[in-house]
Amino acid sequence: MTNEVVLAVDGLRMRYGATDVLRDVTFQARQGETLVLLGPNGAGKTTTIEILEGFRSRSAGDVSVLGCDPAAGDERWRSRLGVVLQSWRDHGNWRVQELLAHLGTYYAPYATAEVPRPWDAAELIETVGLSGQARQKIKTLSGGQRRRLDVAIGIVGRPEVLFLDEPTVGFDPAARYEFHQLLQGLGRRTTVLLTTHDLDEAGKLADRILVLAGGRIIAAGTPTELTRQIAGTDESHPASLEDAYLQLIRAAAL
Numbered sequence: 001m002t003n004e005v006v007l008a009v010d011g012l013r014m015r016y017g018a019t020d021v022l023r024d025v026t027f028q029a030r031q032g033e034t035l036v037l038l039g040p041n042g043a044g045k046t047t048t049i050e051i052l053e054g055f056r057s058r059s060a061g062d063v064s065v066l067g068c069d070p071a072a073g074d075e076r077w078r079s080r081l082g083v084v085l086q087s088w089r090d091h092g093n094w095r096v097q098e099l100l101a102h103l104g105t106y107y108a109p110y111a112t113a114e115v116p117r118p119w120d121a122a123e124l125i126e127t128v129g130l131s132g133q134a135r136q137k138i139k140t141l142s143g144g145q146r147r148r149l150d151v152a153i154g155i156v157g158r159p160e161v162l163f164l165d166e167p168t169v170g171f172d173p174a175a176r177y178e179f180h181q182l183l184q185g186l187g188r189r190t191t192v193l194l195t196t197h198d199l200d201e202a203g204k205l206a207d208r209i210l211v212l213a214g215g216r217i218i219a220a221g222t223p224t225e226l227t228r229q230i231a232g233t234d235e236s237h238p239a240s241l242e243d244a245y246l247q248l249i250r251a252a253a254l
């Protein structure tokens, strides 16, 4: 991790009609940091990610991603981001390797001396554990295999910022483990913003966790810091991240 701030969000607000789904959301991430967004269904996690990706216009507040306002991001800026959405459903008749090689061509003009773009399709397929499916049509992949492909699509351009919205839904335990290894191997150059409902995953991956509830950040800190907030309630049962999370969410709902 370096000290360079690559994500800066200040007073972000999102309003649909008369309802604020994000209110005064403020946080930063430094280069190489993995930030995990936790929160109940409807808390505003996907909305936050989509605003940072430039897919959704915000109602108010300042947002900067790699020094640029996502609302004004150009192709060069976009080429430095990786996005894993809740699911990739198109291109069912394409074969896995064919699609990744095709999407990779988009990033080639943005290769630099430090960042060779795109990631070689065959090597990437091996990395995400789809070697056996490289020539298979996408519509024939299982749910977990399709999710692995989603991850490959997200990283084919060797992104500097990677957004992952519930990336491991449908993964078997081995796939989940390999995915965690993959993320940890992306190194100090890649900043990651990830949503999950899996607290175990959050504890493993997060440098810092942001807990979002009712459109506000109600807690932020390392997994240990969050857990320590409620440690000591019962000596014989040390608090877990799950205990801390549930306590925070319940308190926020009062």
Ligand SMILES: Nc1ncnc2c1ncn2[C@@H]1O[C@H](COP(=O)(O)OP(=O)(O)OP(=O)(O)O)[C@@H](O)[C@H]1O
Pocket: 016, 021, 039, 040, 041, 042, 043, 044, 045, 046, 047, 048
């Ligand atoms: N286009 C829209 N119009 C109106 N309301 C919306 C729209 N998109 C999202 N919302 C509302 O915004 C709130 C936040 O939704 P969001 O998808 O960001 O939550 P989330 O934290 O990602 O939830 P989940 O864990 O279920 O994926 C929800 O109450 C949702 O109904």
